[in-house]
Every structure is written in structure tokens, then in C-alpha cells.
Amino acid sequence: MQPHEVKALLESRIDGCQFHIQGEGCNFQVIAVGDAFEGLSPVKRQQLVYSALSDEIASGALHAISIKTYTPAQWQTAAENTQ
Template identity: 50%
Template sequence: MSVQTRIEEKLASLEPVYLAVENESHMHHVPPDSETHFKVTLVSARFEGLMPVKRHQTIYATLADELAGPVHALALHLYTPQQWQTRGESRPDSPNCRGGGGR
């Protein structure tokens, strides 16, 4: 099973209204077909009343095995349904990577 699939399955436990797990490894200085850099956009009513740090901690706990192993970087964009609607239901773009070592 791919790392991305494992992440998606584990994050489903948070009952997302919207979930996008994007493998952004190709944008970084890693071998082809790597699964090391991900962007997660997750919208869940479970985030109601939680400060951003607590939302991140929830994800870190859920993905502890992946973060201890193959996942090197994880960009998190976590919203309540109301926040997501206010954003116009759009995901933020990722910045361009300069390719390891600032090249």
C-alpha cells in the first residue's frame, strides 16, 4: 500500500468533509516516485474549538508511524467547515522548492 493511501485511510478517522492528500515529492530534490513530501488539506467538524496547534497535534498523532518513517515533510492546512466555506473552499498553493541545499 502506498504511503499516500495509508495517510488517506488514517485521516478518514477524523470524518473529513473534505480531504486532499497531495504527494508533492516531485517538487523536491528526491528520487523519482518518492513519497516523502505531502500536502494535506483537511476540513472536519472535529476541529471546532481547537486552536491550530491542537489541530496539528491531532494529525501528528494520527500519522505518527508515517512521520517516524517515510514522510519527511508534511504541509497541513486544517479547517472547520465554516472556515473552509469562508475561504471559498480553496486550497493554498505550495511554494516552489529550491531543490535541496538551496540550489
């Protein structure tokens, strides 16, 4: 799979989020930013993204996925800290 394919899958399955994808083949790094993560524990956030890709993971199309999730406010703070 290509990063744009993973992004399209996630965008079609999780509303109101922005996704930044890096990687190739079956190994990807996902950064997800959205209101959908508000009030969720880190584990629940991960589960939300994993469940959106469960078919691709089960088929082997995706193998290794690292996920970082942020609310829009957290993302803004993270961006400010990297400048």
C-alpha cells in the same frame, strides 16, 4: 507512499473529516476539513493530524508534511474567497 494511502490512514484515524492530499514519496500537503477542529487552537489542530500519522512519521514513511486545517464553515469561506 501515495496520496491515496495517506488519505486512507487519516480517514481511518480521524472521524468526521475530509482530507485533500497532494504530494509523493514522503512529502505531502494535507488539507483537512471537519467538525473535529471546532474550538481547537491552530496548534491543537496540527497536533491532531500529526498524531494520526505518528507511526508513519517515526518510521520515515512520511517525512515532510504541511497541514492546513479548517472547520466546514472556514472551508466554505476559503472556497468562496478563491472564486
